[in-house]
Amino acid sequence: MTILQELETRLAAALTAVLGEPASAAVTPAADLRFGDYQTNAAMVLAKQRKTNPRALAQEIIGHLELTGLATADIAGPGFLNFKILPEAYAAHATTLLRDEKLGVPAVGAGKTVVVDFSAPNVAKPMHVGHIRSTIIGDSLCRIARFLGFKVIADNHIGDWGTQFGMILHGWKTLLDKQALEADPIPELLRVYREVNTATKADPAVLDTCKNELVKLQAGDAENLAIWHQCIEVSKRGLQRIYDTLDVKFDHWLGESFYNDRLAPLVDEFLAQGIARESNGAICVFSDGTKKPEDDPFKVNRDGEWTDNPAIIRKADGGFLYATTDLATIQFRIDEWKADQIWYVVGIPQQLHFRQLFEAAARWGKTGDFRHVAFGSILGEDRKLMKTRSGDNVQLTDVLTEAVERAAKIIAEKSPDLQGAEAAEVAQIVGIGAVKFAELSQNRLTDYVFAW
């Protein structure tokens, strides 16, 4: 039991004695240490209910409070009860906490499994600054959840099956520098991707070629599949280096491609169960009409009229979408991993997607405690949203390198006695730690501007 709980227990006993019926009230840490260590507004709350004088009631409560060995109490201001903990009570409590490997933090997650879905970069493209929030916040949540006794499954839901592979395949076949790929794969893949990307803008025929390569890949073409596999492997190695630097660990890397053959049956099931239906050639989940339109993620108001805003799970051309994969992922995590909770550490612009996803999953009978742990956007120096797709963002690896270099510079100035390997190690710890701290010290939902 914490000191606070101990105080509440004793306060409840006193309140019960004073009022002649079972009663309790909350104790909080004091806002200002000059008032004591803990405080309660019990007398003020109860005096209001009973229309009596709060200070007189507080006096009566103190008369019945048994605090021997724990604390002293006095009345202040309009009727606050302030508690000052006795040093020996602190000492005894601290000793107990130190003997517990969890330092007395209750295991609220015991017996529960939580999947934390975070980071999720696209392969074949370098991680940029925009990925840092999900990665750092997600990793921190994993550590906290583990400490709280949850069984934690950290899953990196990488984008390994997007439309970008059409361009990469075409580039791989026509532009790839094998030596450069060997030396440092990610920049070479990025170069190839960029060149094809600009080529498609100049010449629509190139875009058709890319689309064709993508279709072949999705149809299971052996050559394209082999290239795709290689591409994933070198990308993962590149990503792993950054995760090692950040000391971020995953239990699984089950990307979008993992769920491929589950998508078609999923859509069939949704149709069979009547959760989804056809509309304009697409298969969609619509509102079930149980919510007020303004609370319904499947409704949207356009020019004063409420209209349908369905979640599409199969396009008119037969292709599957983000929502389809995410539903298949929920199914897998619940059925295979026995997940009780899933925490998605994804930016706030995707809020609507998750509201739709969670509701569609519930209607499908996949229930659990699903949370969208949203965070604010990272803006460029022009205060505009950083474009995830443009590819010319500041790379995450450059941010980390810069942080360590700047830390090294400060160490050289302020602690010249640190030298060589020791100085480098401290620079690494301080630099990376500073990046993490900068992320975590800030309100999760606030946007921020990235600036060197």
Place this chain on the structure above:
RNA sequence: GCACCCGUAGCUCAGCUGGAUAGAGCGUCUGACUACGAAUCAGAAGGCCAGGGGUUCGAAUCCCUUCGGGUGUACCA
């Protein structure tokens, strides 16, 4: 149009499960120490918490509303 996020000191932000005098870093100003307009140290000034209304003994915090900025809103993720 509608939904969501944000609006706190000159700047960047804490505080938001309601509590007593709203905090920090940087910047500014004053002083100390100094060969130094640097670094360091000590201190000070600086706020109608975007505006208005409501609930409450008590509101930056909860509710309503207005304004400003941003995001999302059927076949991208």
